Amino acid sequence: MEFNLILQNLQRHIELTDEEKEIFCSSLRSKKVKRHQFLGEAGEISRYQNFVNKGCLRSYYVDENGFEHNVQFAIEDWWIGDMASFLTKKPGSLFIEALEDSDVLQLDYPSMEELYVKIPKLERFFRILLQNAFITFEQRIISTISRSAEERYLEFINKYPLFEQRLPQIHIASYLGITPEFLSKIRKKILVDSSKTLK
Amino acid sequence: MEFNLILQNLQRHIELTDEEKEIFCSSLRSKKVKRHQFLGEAGEISRYQNFVNKGCLRSYYVDENGFEHNVQFAIEDWWIGDMASFLTKKPGSLFIEALEDSDVLQLDYPSMEELYVKIPKLERFFRILLQNAFITFEQRIISTISRSAEERYLEFINKYPLFEQRLPQIHIASYLGITPEFLSKIRKKILVDSSKTLK
DNA sequence: CGTCTATTTGAATGTACTCAAAAGCGGTGG
DNA sequence: CCACCGCTTTTGAGTACATTCAAATAGACG
8 A cells, every 4th residue: 555665664763663654654745756857956945855655757957057056866766855955944955856756755854853752762763864965965975976978877877777777868967977878888888899799 | 282273163153162162172182293294095994074274285186197176175273184084984075185284083983983972962963064164065066067167267266265364276186177287378368358447 | 383184277088069061860751 | 659859978079277297486494
C-alpha cells in the first residue's frame, strides 16, 4: 500500500511502533504530479520535502542567462526538495519538476516539528537525511574540482546506474555541468575505447 | 579571554545562561598548531570539530594522482573539520592543515552528545551549523556547474574578502578547481579590464 | 643572506563550448 | 496503429577556455 515504501525507508535508520507509524503516515499528504508539472518553484518558500513513491523528478537552478542546471534527481524511494529554502524558510532558488508522471508523499515543516515532539526518534532520522545530503554534496564538489568531464560521467553511471537508464542524456549533462553535445562525444569515445580493449 | 569568541559565535543562534556557558566551555579542549601541522588526516576517523580562535587553516582532498584540492578554509570565528567523517565515524578523506600558527578549540563527539543532554539548545546550534554547511556546498555546486573560472573567482573574492587577503593564490586556485597559472592570468585580465573601464 | 616556494609570463596542447545541420526517437492526435 | 511533430542525440567545424611545461621573477621564511 501507499506507505510501505516510505516506512521501509524510515526503518533503514530507526525503528517505529505500529502506533508511531500510524502517526507518521497521517502527517503525510499524497500528491500526484504529471510529467512537466512542478512541485515547487524558485522564488517561493519551499513548504515540503517530497518522498517519491513512483516516478522521477529533478531539482534545478536557472542562471542569469536562463540556462538550467540540474542539482538533484529522485526516483522511487528517494527524497527531493529545496532543502535550503525548506530549512531557512527563505525564498528558494530551485525548481522541482516531474520528469515522469509521479506519486509523492509530502511532509510540511509544521508537521515535521509536531512529529519531532510526538516521535523524537524522527529527529534522528531527518538529521541523518541532512547528513547524507551534505556528504553527497561534499563528494560532488570534490568530484567537480578534481576530475574531468569523462571521469565525472563514469563516476555518475557507476554510482547511479538506475538514473542512467531512466534519464535523458540532456539532463545528465546538465547535472555534470557540461553541454549535451559534449556528453554525446564522451559516450562515443568511451564506446570506442572499450571496444579497443576487448580486441 | 579564550572563550569570548566562541561564545559570541554561539550567541548568534542561541542564548546561554552563565552556567550553561561554563558547562559548554569546560567541554572544549584548547589546542595550538604551528604552520604546516595537521589537525587531522585522511584515513583517520575525525574526532573533532575545530573552532578557530586565531590563525588560518584549510581542509583538502588528495586525489589518485597526488594532487591536492582545497575543500574549505577557516580563519578566526569559523569552524572546520571533516564533517562527513565526524558524523558517520568512518575514516575520512580530508586533511586539515594549519596555514598559519593557529589556536583552536576542539569539541569531540562524545562531549557533543553529553552537551546535547545537558543543554538541549546546543542541538539546535549544531543543526544550524550543519544546515549552513549544506547550503554553502549547494551554492558551490551550482557555481561550479554554471559559471566560468573567472566568474567563480570574482564570486569568491566578493563572498570571502578576508580570505582573499590572507590566502596564497595557489590555495584559492585549488579551491576553485583551476591551476595557479591560470588564476594568475585571470587576475591579470581582470586588472586590464578594470583599467579600461576607468578611462 | 640564501633557499625555497609562490607568482608571472609565454608557447604549445588539450578540453570543452558554440553553432548548425542531420538523424533518431517518442509521444500525441487523428 | 500510423504519421507527424517536437525534442533529443549525433556529428563536424571552428573557437574559446583552461592546462601543461618551462623559465624568469618576486616574495617569504628560517
